[in-house]
Amino acid sequence: MPPTVNRPPERLTFFSDAVVAIALTLLVLPLADAIPEAVAAHTSSIAVVTENGWKIFSFLISFGVIARLWIFHHRLFERVKAYNHQLVMVNLCWLLTIAVIPFPTEMIGGFNDDRFTATFYIATVLASNVCQLAMIMIIRADPDIAKHSGGVPARQLFDSIVATGLLVLALALAALIPGIGAFSLLVLLLGHPASWILDLRETDAAQAQ
DSSP states (O other), X not given: OOOGGGOOSHHHHHHHHHHHHHHHHXXXXXXXXXXXXXXXXXXXXXXXXXXXXXXXXXXXXXHHHHHHHHHHHHHHHTTBSOOOHHHHHHHHHHHHHHHHTHHHHHHHHHHTTOHHHXXXXXXXXXXXXXXXXXXXXXXXXXXXXXXXXTSSOHHHHHHHHHHHHHHHHHHHHHHHSTTTGGGGGGGGGGHHHHHHHHHHHHHHHHHHO
């Protein structure tokens, strides 16, 4: 195999972007399929929306989740100038989780707040975050991968660790508390105060110097 420094990441990022785009497209297919069914059943156009409230909710949640994961992935690979075998394999695992997300999304639309469905969904998102965290560690460990010395900044590593920890909490809430379902993902909002606190500490440290 050629050395790491001769492997520019463009093909890897283009392929990743294509998989993400396909996954986003697949999210809307259950909603599109509901229209001919409603027409055949002589259902009103308003009822198509009101009777598919959970499907619309799950679509919006998953669109936001995949978009957030892609943004993080995009920012991560902006710091990459090459790749190695480990990074490729973990990135493929990440793409697997992205490709799987439309499946539990449709399950949420059909089974509403079913406990297994919610835990399956959150576990998939958690697996995706774990893959991103692993990619950060790989980039930080190999100086031939990152564009700049130090690889991925500590702040980006911190955000990834916080998000992963909050998803573990969301998974526990969904598994243990009946009825909470995918709403347990709201704990991800706690990541913003954590980043804010870190910003304050960094500002205080800079002023102290």
